[in-house]
Amino acid sequence: MKLDPIVALATSLQTQAISICRISGDDSIDIAERLTHLDLKNQDHRICYGFIHDPLTDEEIDEVLILVMKGPKSYTREDVVEIHTHGGVYVTQKILSLIIGAGARLARPGEFTQRAVLHGRIDLAQAEGVNALIEADSEQSAKLALNQLKGSLSQLSEPLKEELLTIIAHIEVNIDYPEYDIEQVTRKQLLPLCIDFRNKLIQILKEAQSGQRMREGVKTAIIGKPNVGKSSLLNALLNEDKAIVTEIPGTTRDVVEGTIRLDKVTLHLMDTAGLRESEDRIEKLGIEKTYQIIKDAQLILFVADGSQPLDQDEQLVLSKLDPDKTILIYNKKDLDSKSNRLEVSALHKDIKALIDQLNERYEADQFVFTKPVLNNERMVGLVRQALQSMDSALTAIKDDIAVDLINIDLTAAYESICALTDPENNTSIADELFARFCLGK
Numbered sequence: 325m326k327l328d329p330i331v332a333l334a335t336s337l338q339t340q341a342i343s344i345c346r347i348s349g350d351d352s353i354d355i356a357e358r359l360t361h362l363d364l365k366n367q368d369h370r371i372c373y374g375f376i377h378d379p380l381t382d383e384e385i386d387e388v389l390i391l392v393m394k395g396p397k398s399y400t401r402e403d404v405v406e407i408h409t410h411g412g413v414y415v416t417q418k419i420l421s422l423i424i425g426a427g428a429r430l431a432r433p434g435e436f437t438q439r440a441v442l443h444g445r446i447d448l449a450q451a452e453g454v455n456a457l458i459e460a461d462s463e464q465s466a467k468l469a470l471n472q473l474k475g476s477l478s479q480l481s482e483p484l485k486e487e488l489l490t491i492i493a494h495i496e497v498n499i500d501y502p503e504y505d506i507e508q509v510t511r512k513q514l515l516p517l518c519i520d521f522r523n524k525l526i527q528i529l530k531e532a533q534s535g536q537r538m539r540e541g542v543k544t545a546i547i548g549k550p551n552v553g554k555s556s557l558l559n560a561l562l563n564e565d566k567a568i569v570t571e572i573p574g575t576t577r578d579v580v581e582g583t584i585r586l587d588k589v590t591l592h593l594m595d596t597a598g599l600r601e602s603e604d605r606i607e608k609l610g611i612e613k614t615y616q617i618i619k620d621a622q623l624i625l626f627v628a629d630g631s632q633p634l635d636q637d638e639q640l641v642l643s644k645l646d647p648d649k650t651i652l653i654y655n656k657k658d659l660d661s662k663s664n665r666l667e668v669s670a671l672h673k674d675i676k677a678l679i680d681q682l683n684e685r686y687e688a689d690q691f692v693f694t695k696p697v698l699n700n701e702r703m704v705g706l707v708r709q710a711l712q713s714m715d716s717a718l719t720a721i722k723d724d725i726a727v728d729l730i731n732i733d734l735t736a737a738y739e740s741i742c743a744l745t746d747p748e749n750n751t752s753i754a755d756e757l758f759a760r761f762c763l764g765k
């Protein structure tokens with residue numbers, strides 16, 4: 325496949341030490357030769373020294389280093405030339421325009437990576453990994469992206485494809501033996517295989533949630549009665565005085581947010597207005613917002629004043645919360661302490677017990693760094709589609725529907741799984757994906 329040469333800045337356009345113009349395509353070496361008067365055809369994976377000339381005036385523009393990487397041993401698998409120039413904005417722009425004048429076209433965002441996919445160097449999932457790595461803002465998300473970049477998704481999808489093909493093969497094989505009530509036999513064989521496969525998909529979707537937590541952090545609400553020390557706890561966790569703390573109940577009205585990165589997890593904390601009956605209009609709005617946040621939260625830190633027993637309202641709210649999502653914290657342990665409960669003193673920043681429990685809680689999610697998981701909404705969407713197809717296949721099997729029709733569902737599931745790593749059937753998804761890349765990648 326021969327594609328027109330493209331060029332983009334691999335560095336940003338600002339005054340800096342060096343800028344890199346990157347050209348990819350069959351004519352990229354020609355273009356670089358025309359601008360440098362160097363013989364680059366016989367260079368490969370070597371850095372050459374030279375000057376960029378304006379071909380019209382033959383004027384020298386900049387002293388540069390030129391890196392030639394012949395395809396297929398390059399990022400795009402095409403011939404790639406990188407020109408390392410001095411980093412001035414004028415010089416960089418001038419050289420970029422000379423390269424365009426010499427026959428290259430300005431690349432679209434993500435177009436280099438798109439070519440790497442088109443030429444089969446990486447699959448679509450790996451391309452998404454490239455983008456995720458560029459955008460990663462924490463060690464955890466970077467590690468996950470690298471995992472994806474190294475091709476771990478095909479380790480997940482290939483066995484699934486194999487297994488589905490085996491299931492589908494049962495149908496094809498049995499069609500050759502029409503002497504029995506073969507449809508009935510086939511359905512009987514298919515049932516356990518399909519149930520098993522469906523369970524695998526559910527497990528994969530569950531593991532994707534661990535991946536999402538590791539990548540994006542956990543939305544965490546701090547809730548409880550007024551004055552129990554929610555804002556103090558937020559401040560202690562963030563180690564700064566972000567929220568206003570007073571002895572006056574009902575101080576916090578708007579939601580105060582902050583992010584902490586622990587060893588095993590990143591939490592996006594939201595300190596909320598304390599839950600109580602209130603006549604104050606602003607406080608009331610704050611309390612309504614608290615209920616909204618509780619709904620959206622993936623984790624709830626329910627704070628109580630440890631120097632007092634839980635009152636009826638607290639017990640009522642607690643009983644309505646999902647226990648799997650909730651941690652009950654007794655604050656003010658400096659005033660009163662009992663064993664067998666999670667106690668902190670937000671005032672004295674004595675919160676180690678809570679930090680330990682949080683790290684322990686997310687310890688189990690760490691497996692996502694060692695085995696393939698679905699890394700974004702596109703992939704999760706495809707596996708959900710496959711799950712729906714399997715559900716519909718299972719219903720068909722149980723309702724004694726014709727085997728041909730079951731085959732349609734199984735084939736649809738197979739196509740959804742294929743689309744995880746294969747852009748062919750998903751051109752529009754691929755276009756959308758690459759548009760999200762930054763320029764020059």
Ligand SMILES: Nc1nc2c(ncn2[C@@H]2O[C@H](COP(=O)(O)OP(=O)(O)O)[C@@H](O)[C@H]2O)c(=O)[nH]1
Binds near residue numbers: 574575655656671672
């Ligand atoms: N003794 C003691 N007082 C605390 C502790 N945490 C918070 N307080 C006090 O409790 C009051 C209410 O705290 P605040 O954080 O505003 O509670 P919120 O209404 O739940 O946000 C303030 O006077 C805090 O100083 C604690 O661990 N020990």
Ligand SMILES: [Mg+2]
Binds near residue numbers: 556575596
């Ligand atoms: Mg508060």
